[in-house]
Amino acid sequence: MLLRRVFYSLGVAACVFSSTENASAQTSGDVIFNGLILDTCVVAIVSTGTLAADATYTSLSSENAGGARGSATVVTTSVDFDLQIDSPVGFSAMPAGGDTGVTYGALVSATGVTSLVDIVDGALSALGLGLTTLSVGATATRGAGVFPAGSYQLPVTVRCVPS
Amino acid sequence: MKGEVRTYSHQFAMLLTASNPYNTPQRFSVALRDEWNQPVPRVQATVPNFSLPPGETGAFYVWGDVPASKRILVCVTSQFFATGAGSPVRGEVCGKYDIVQLQQ
Numbered sequence: 001m002l003l004r005r006v007f008y009s010l011g012v013a014a015c016v017f018s019s020t021e022n023a024s025a026q027t028s029g030d031v032i033f034n035g036l037i038l039d040t041c042v043v044a045i046v047s048t049g050t051l052a053a054d055a056t057y058t059s060l061s062s063e064n065a066g067g068a069r070g071s072a073t074v075v076t077t078s079v080d081f082d083l084q085i086d087s088p089v090g091f092s093a094m095p096a097g098g099d100t101g102v103t104y105g106a107l108v109s110a111t112g113v114t115s116l117v118d119i120v121d122g123a124l125s126a127l128g129l130g131l132t133t134l135s136v137g138a139t140a141t142r143g144a145g146v147f148p149a150g151s152y153q154l155p156v157t158v159r160c161v162p163s
Numbered sequence: 164m165k166g167e168v169r170t171y172s173h174q175f176a177m178l179l180t181a182s183n184p185y186n187t188p189q190r191f192s193v194a195l196r197d198e199w200n201q202p203v204p205r206v207q208a209t210v211p212n213f214s215l216p217p218g219e220t221g222a223f224y225v226w227g228d229v230p231a232s233k234r235i236l237v238c239v240t241s242q243f244f245a246t247g248a249g250s251p252v253r254g255e256v257c258g259k260y261d262i263v264q265l266q267q
Contacts, residue, residue, distance in 0.1 A: 039164055043254030044184045045241065050249050062250055070252040080165070092243075092251075138250040154250045155243050161236065162165045162259040 039078040041127075041160035046071040049138060051154060057146035060154070061139035069135040072158050074114075079129050083110070086157040087121040088138055095150025101143035106156045109135045126163065134158060164258035175262050176226035181239045183215035190214045190242045193223065197232035198259075206230055208237070229264045236260075 049062045049070035062069045074083065088104040110116035113128030118137075138154045140147075168175050183189045193208040206227030215221050225237055238257040 041164065041256050042182075042184045043241075043256055045252050045254050048249045048251045070250055072252055072254060136250075136252050156250060156252050157240070157255050158252055159238070159255040159257060161238075161257040 037077050039080055039162075040076065041081045042075045043158055043160050044073050044075075045158075046073060049136060049156075051138065051140070051152055053147060058142045059139065060147055060152055061141075062137040063139060069109075069137045070156070072134045072136060074127060074132045074134060074158075074160055076127050076129055076132075076160070079126070080163055081127045081160050082124040082163045083108070083114070083116075083127050083132075083134075084124050084159040084161060085119070085121045085136065086159065088140075088154050088156055090154075091140070091152055092155050093151060093153035095148050095152075097148055098150060098152060101145070102140050103143065104154065105139045105141075107137045107139075108158070109137075124161075124163070127160065164256075165260070166258070167261045167263055169263045169265050170229065171265050171267050173229055173264065174227065175229055176224055177260065178222055178224055179237060179258065180220050180222045181215070181256075182220040183217060185241075186217045188214055188216050192240050192242075193225075194236075194238045194240060194255075195225065196236045196238065197230060198234045198236065199232075200236075203227075203230050203232070203235050206235060229262050233263070234259065234261050 050068040051060045052064040052066035053060055054064045061067055085106045085108045088106055091099050106121040107118045110132050112132040113130040114132040116125050119125050136156055138156050168177050192212045195203045195206050197203050209224040236257045238255050240255040241253050243251040243253045
């Protein structure tokens with residue numbers, strides 16, 4: 001998030017009224033405030049997810065028991081934005097051989113002004129106007145063999161793009 | 164965050180701003196893509212990587228030759244949060260801009 005362009009402009013018009021006929025008459029004037037909010041999308045990451053292995057050690061996922069999704073918030077000032085989750089390109093940290101024959105996936109659910117349930121990576125979903133809370137899941141699946149012991153890190157990108 | 168840039172030459176430039184919504188300093192990178200998510204040749208950002216203090220806004224130029232695709236996405240990406248094990252998430256916000264070359 002973060003390409004945000006919010007400009008406020010303040011214009012003040014002062015009006016003075018006078019009357020020689022009735023000096024005690026009430027006078028009033030409007031002070032005008034002008035404001036402009038451009039269409040804006042703000043993505044803020046709240047927490048990192050946790051990957052957990054399944055019983056067969058062929059799946060590392062936030063959806064497995066012991067795993068947890070990451071979370072993020074998105075604030076939009078127009079309905080002219082889409083949400084997209086990139087398919088993970090691979091582990092950014094792993095033990096030797098940890099990425100052999102592995103396929104990756106990501107999914108997202110949304111609450112707030114946007115309602116989404118387990119949308120898979122690559123799909124575009126329209127964002128509502130205002131605050132959306134995202135839960136972001138990631139999965140790595142091994143085609144053959146098991147994940148070797150070690151520490152794994154699987155990055156996922158959440159994108160806000162004009163529709 | 165949509166816009167149209169009009170130019171009489173074969174080049175263009177535009178000034179964009181990005182803000183840090185976090186309460187900690189953050190590092191950001193700028194990516195330029197066409198509408199098919201492919202890199203745009205001969206178009207660049209003056210600062211492809213930059214850091215911003217909490218809540219601050221920074222500006223950068225995007226300039227170069229008018230791309231064949233006519234439309235570019237300018238995406239600002241935050242660094243991944245957290246190191247170590249797990250599934251770090253990063254945010255990316257894109258603007259969509261049409262580059263129009265006018266005839267003199």
